[in-house]
Amino acid sequence: MAVISKIIHSVCSWLGRHRLLAVFSILSLLIVLFIFIPLAKLILFSDKSELWQALLDPSVMQSILLTLYAALITAAIGFLLGVPLAYLLARNNFPLKGVVEGLIDLPIVVPHTAAGIALLFVFGRNFLLGKWFNAIGISFVDSLAGIVIAMLFVSVPFLINSAKDGFRKIDVRLENVARTLGASPWQVFYRVTFPLAWRSILAGTLMMWARGISEFGAVVILTYYPMVTSTLIYERFATYGLTQSVPVAAILVIICAFIFIGFRFVLQRDRKHD
Amino acid sequence: MAVISKIIHSVCSWLGRHRLLAVFSILSLLIVLFIFIPLAKLILFSDKSELWQALLDPSVMQSILLTLYAALITAAIGFLLGVPLAYLLARNNFPLKGVVEGLIDLPIVVPHTAAGIALLFVFGRNFLLGKWFNAIGISFVDSLAGIVIAMLFVSVPFLINSAKDGFRKIDVRLENVARTLGASPWQVFYRVTFPLAWRSILAGTLMMWARGISEFGAVVILTYYPMVTSTLIYERFATYGLTQSVPVAAILVIICAFIFIGFRFVLQRDRKHD
Amino acid sequence: MIELKNLHVKVADFLLEQVDLVVSKGEYTVILGPTGAGKTVLLESIAGLHALSHGEIILDGKDVTGTAPEARGVSIVYQDYSLFPHLTVKENIIFGLRVRHTAKPQIDEALHWISGLFEIQPLLNRLPASLSGGERQKVALARALITRPHILLLDEPLSALDAESREEMRSQLKTIHDKLNITTLHVTHDFEEAMSLADTIVVINQGKIAQVGPPAEIFYHPSSEFVARFTMARNIFSGKVIGRDTKSSVFRCDAIEIFASSDNTKAGFAVIRPEMLQLTAEKPILISNSFPGSVKTIVDKGANILVTVDCSPQFECLLPRQQFEHMVINTGSPVYISFLPSSVHLI
């Protein structure tokens, strides 16, 4: 009894002295558990044999490979187009820069179904760009190309912002010195700027890949078939109910979590490098 | 002719001297237009009278109000629980801090349908917490509560990260000075720390609100009815096709864009304040 | 009064070890040390902002080792002044009274007094961002002193100022200290600043106290090679004592023998401050230490000229400008270096 009362007493006195910390810790714990428990339960408590079975299901496997592949293409396109934009935003001032920066972030907050509608409105067979592309045999509806543009739209902001932060962190004077030492702007970019921003760009690319894999709202509007995994989960849930969709959801969460751990790892090493 | 050749000549010489800028600008323009054109077309080129008609449709109006309301409750809960967590993460070191920070970001990359499945797996009527809450009359399936937890799960990371950055930007020495001047930890928090981080917190809250409004994947799993606007767009699209869903999508994009402009505005003023 | 007993603190990469120090009531003590020596950590530990690994802190006779910072009666002023950017100058200054729920008339009275003391009445309604460096510092001091703390901790208070306002604030710090008679601990890496302000100087290096004493003692009698170097004694010769008569020791270093009126026969270093050297064209008479050499470099330091003389070992000699201008010395000129045995300090 004496021991217990002593423990209670010391906890109380700690709370007294650190009331702010105590209250904040309790509130924080609530939100951490709210995020942790569902994911943990999905991954840890779903039946292992069911997971395995789901993996062996060819339609599941196919959709996972399709998703990973489409998201990879998306990330590559994002890399090619997003890194230059990030560099311009980080280093140059130009008219409407604020508007462009705002525009880049819009896809994060715009409802993804609405984004899908907007994309269809431009890339659909009967509209604008869709018509032109159709003429050369590329369709953005119910096709890999459709998945890619849907993923690109919602995920490229993550790469651009991460790369922009990476470029911003680099002291302009390093680039200045490189110039005075005789390097052309291209040489400065590939010998100094890009290597120094590399981790941020890589982190952004991984984040973009993961976001692409996880996209549902925009993709489902443009391309129901071939089915990405998010759509598959939704269809299984709508058709067969919760238990049938859990293993697929668990697999996808695990894949994303793995990519994401890579992303955190890159970021972590980045910080140590500073 | 002389004038034209002069213009061409000067453009070419500019490109020669600024090849890096020129190439980067062209690549950047592609991605900016890719984001801009669909959104612009959705908002500007959808028929105004159809927009108006859609607004007068009671089911549309109801779903918009429900969405705004649910996202507002979500943002309030996120504020209450997320700000303390952000403060702890910004100011304290504790075991597993890196893990907690990673966990907070997971909802951004986890597929939202999978997130919905995970939430249902915990909050569903037959599971764990769902059972307890059911006993006191709260159901998370096909209810406002369900919408809220789905929105909370996917949007709270934005608030936590923004608030964390805000707290981090504050020099610890300001808090130290306040302590030595006689302020208790609570007084330091509400007189110094919170006011200084206020803009970042507000920006994060707005971002969270907008993300909540735009959520589809997680909400649709937990709560198909009552229908949030994202779901309504999807249903109209699936049932009636593109043209029927465009006006609703346009309205929702406009609402999100407005909230988002507020967010950018807050951030902008924040920067000037520094 | 501040008593530190066997203090050990570890904060990130900084480590304070075995700090024992007594600062008397009302004394102006300067903690002098290079960047990264742990000076700021020491101040913050006294203010209660770091947990101690070991040791005790006693302020005015009361053990405050476990006391919260807000209950210690210790004010700290940081190098960048750390004014609350969202509060006006007035709100900044009365912050300490506000959080204590002091009554309005008393707050007004204290504000009147302190803003008169620092002559900052015209600034009261401005925001910190619009103030100059010197003004910010006055506000920071006013904010620190309005709560009438027993102890004032100053963390490099002059480093962020330009040369002119630095001189002005230096004299203001001295004046305020003398007027309020408040125990003050002032941290700096600037030797000249320490000399001009301190009653006592505490030299600190790598988290440990290297020497404690009045300025003149630190200046003339550094206790270690580190202190000698850090106080720019410049002529620090390693060697050993090879003889001793009634009045002086003989210290051998390279090719020369130096007479020193010190009885430290175990010494490994002879230190002669550059101000104490005489530089003459002719060999001086009646001085026991006098060595021929040739001028190697002449560096103009404004008020003084630093002349380096090659005579194995190399001597550095600081001449007043006027004296230098009356001599005709160029690089290569043959000269004599001479100094009194009493100017030699053996450690």
Add this chain to the structure above:
Amino acid sequence: MIELKNLHVKVADFLLEQVDLVVSKGEYTVILGPTGAGKTVLLESIAGLHALSHGEIILDGKDVTGTAPEARGVSIVYQDYSLFPHLTVKENIIFGLRVRHTAKPQIDEALHWISGLFEIQPLLNRLPASLSGGERQKVALARALITRPHILLLDEPLSALDAESREEMRSQLKTIHDKLNITTLHVTHDFEEAMSLADTIVVINQGKIAQVGPPAEIFYHPSSEFVARFTMARNIFSGKVIGRDTKSSVFRCDAIEIFASSDNTKAGFAVIRPEMLQLTAEKPILISNSFPGSVKTIVDKGANILVTVDCSPQFECLLPRQQFEHMVINTGSPVYISFLPSSVHLI
């Protein structure tokens, strides 16, 4: 050679106006000015890193106003050295040759030469993060000089160093400059640093050139009150010339009259450097400027002692330490301040 003709540059908040300057080939020129005077902007403009609003830059007779930075043959070394953190010391140093696609044997030869010059061979395979401040600076200089630039720009190269390595690097800068005979422009806010290094000092204030001249001229004959204040002339009295005889002018200020051997009868200020004042207990004879007063404050500055004497106006007098220690002066002591008419500068 550097020629700047009517340079105007605007960068963010900094504005350079009407800068005309000629730096001869091989000269060591120091640009001296307070923080925010536009010193760094000036260097960067010469290197071609800012677009000019107006004016011309001519390097070694060639107009480079529109030339890209990489084609100017100008190297810049920043205060924090700006070493590429992802490259080893060796890769940093040979960067300038690599981007020029220099052949390997020539790179090796140049590396050998420059690393010998700076004695940094042992550092070649390390990363910049592991170097000390002094080492970083040597590497930055080696990197800047390996391309054999015509002009070397140094942006506060000594500010980031502690007192000891600062002295060492100062002499190394001088040595390197003399050895390579490279036109050098060195920016600093430290008056003493400027005095000890410069062939010519350019004083700059608020984006404009305030004075150009050799160190002694800046020191003894400041052209404006600002330059006098910035070079710590301390005794700057406002007043006017009330008489003039064959040998000297009479300058009236407050209650006293000062004899000056200057013929500037329109002067508004008399400047007497504190090193030029004599402080005596007795009234000196045969000196035209001598005023009684009493000691107000005594500030120990290490090598010198600063004594403030109240005699309307207030004089500040810098005494060599040894001289001060032989006198018996305390606060309140009656003393005489005296100085030669030739020590008075009228502006």
